[in-house]
Amino acid sequence: MAEQIVRVVVDECEPALCAVPSDMVLHCGDKCVIEREAIQELGTVAKAVKSDSGVPAGALWRVVRRAVLQDLARAKENVIMGRIAFDAVKRAVERHKLPVRLARVRYSFDRSVLRVIFTARARVECSQAAQEVGAELRTRVEMKAIGARDEAAIIGGMGPCGRPVCCASWLRRFDPVNVRMARTQGISPNPAVISGMCGKLKCCLRFEQSRYEEMEGDYPADGASVQTPEGPGVVLERNLSSLTVRVRLQSGALKTFRLDDLEWEASGAPKAGPERDEEESWILSEEGLEHEDS
Numbered sequence: 001m002a003e004q005i006v007r008v009v010v011d012e013c014e015p016a017l018c019a020v021p022s023d024m025v026l027h028c029g030d031k032c033v034i035e036r037e038a039i040q041e042l043g044t045v046a047k048a049v050k051s052d053s054g055v056p057a058g059a060l061w062r063v064v065r066r067a068v069l070q071d072l073a074r075a076k077e078n079v080i081m082g083r084i085a086f087d088a089v090k091r092a093v094e095r096h097k098l099p100v101r102l103a104r105v106r107y108s109f110d111r112s113v114l115r116v117i118f119t120a121r122a123r124v125e126c127s128q129a130a131q132e133v134g135a136e137l138r139t140r141v142e143m144k145a146i147g148a149r150d151e152a153a154i155i156g157g158m159g160p161c162g163r164p165v166c167c168a169s170w171l172r173r174f175d176p177v178n179v180r181m182a183r184t185q186g187i188s189p190n191p192a193v194i195s196g197m198c199g200k201l202k203c204c205l206r207f208e209q210s211r212y213e214e215m216e217g218d219y220p221a222d223g224a225s226v227q228t229p230e231g232p233g234v235v236l237e238r239n240l241s242s243l244t245v246r247v248r249l250q251s252g253a254l255k256t257f258r259l260d261d262l263e264w265e266a267s268g269a270p271k272a273g274p275e276r277d278e279e280e281s282w283i284l285s286e287e288g289l290e291h292e293d294s
Contacts, residue, residue, distance in 0.1 A: 004019075004020040004022075004025075004026075004048065005017055005018065005019055005049040005060070006020055006045050006046075006047065006049060006063070007046045007047050007048075008043035008045055008061070009044050009046045010034075010043040011043075011106070015046065015172060016034060016041070016043065016061045017049060017059065018034050018060060018062065019061070019063065020063045024063065024065075024066070026045050026063065026066070027045065028045055028046065028047060028048075030044070030066060030067075031043070031045075031071070032044075032063050032064075032065065032066050033063070033064045033067055033109065034062060034064060035062050035064050036061040036062065038112070039108050039110065039112055040064065040108060040109045040110040040112075041061075041108055042067060042075050071109075074109065078107045081107055081111070082105055082106045082107055085105050085114055085133075085137055088133055088137060089102060089116050089129075089133050092129040092133050095132075096128060098120075098124055098126060098129060099120060099121065099122070099124060100118040100119065100124055100145075101118060101120070101151075102118050103117045103119055103146065103151045103154050103155070104116075104154050105117075107139075111139060112139065113139065113140050113141075113142055114133070114139050115142050115144065116142065116143040117143075117145075117146055117154065118145060118146070119147070119151050120145055123145075124145070129143075130142075130143050148198040149167055149174050149198050149200060150167075152167055152197050152198035153167035155168070156168035159196070159197070159204075165196065165197060166203055166204060167198075167203065171203060175203075175206055176206075177201040177202070177203060177206050178201070179201070181201075181206060181212075182201075182205055184209065184212050184213065184216060184240075185205070185212050186238070186241065187205075212240050216240065219238045219240065219245065219259065220235050220238075220245065220262065220264040222237070222238065223235060224264055225265075226245070227262065227263040228247055228249065228255070228257050228261065228262055229257070229261055230255060232249070233247035233248055233250060233255070234247065235247055236248050236254070243258060244256050244258055244259065245257055245258075245259060245262060247262075
């Protein structure tokens, strides 16, 4: 019988693939204790994964048992102890004057490891602070730097759409996003409009980009000459979502027409933005839009 593999959510940002013993059956929503490299965690089963998905055996966690009441009580204790540990880490950071911002401090389920997650503008040497905290709390301390998007996923919040931010609810992989996507979708490149709570371009700009790219080939290019029901004119603006085109007529009047009402000669793809927009991403900082290398 093939070994069952399930995806277990340890916390909001750490899904883990786990091998389930053949004599155990787990369902979505079940809580279980998992282990890898002598470290135990408590998580919730999110979904089953195909056993032949090609996951290396060394990358899998092992399900130890289904969680019992004692395990749930220990998890609550870990939350309280994590708050105490947060204060200890904060004191060490201030003592060493480290330019970091703490995002999360949490114990593993068995309290063998204290994981400290932080953000920093540049590389920071934290080994000495980690040693001091480990000696004070008598546990191993792991300090890990994360990016702005990962921090937003941990903190969470509400997006301008009125729903919880995607990175904190369901999005697990951050694909590259660039300014040209906003231009293609007719969104103002104003940083206040296209930037998320993390300060970077909104991840949702990519969600519908492929559809907009498909539709773009059906439109006349900006500046192209078109024939309208009211005479010839020049394309000023295209609205791909409403299937309309704004045209300046020869009389100087500005009119909006449905795409089906226009005629034009196909003369190539619409004009693209600056070439760098295809390769570069941007983030919002105190100085405005900055280049992001990653």
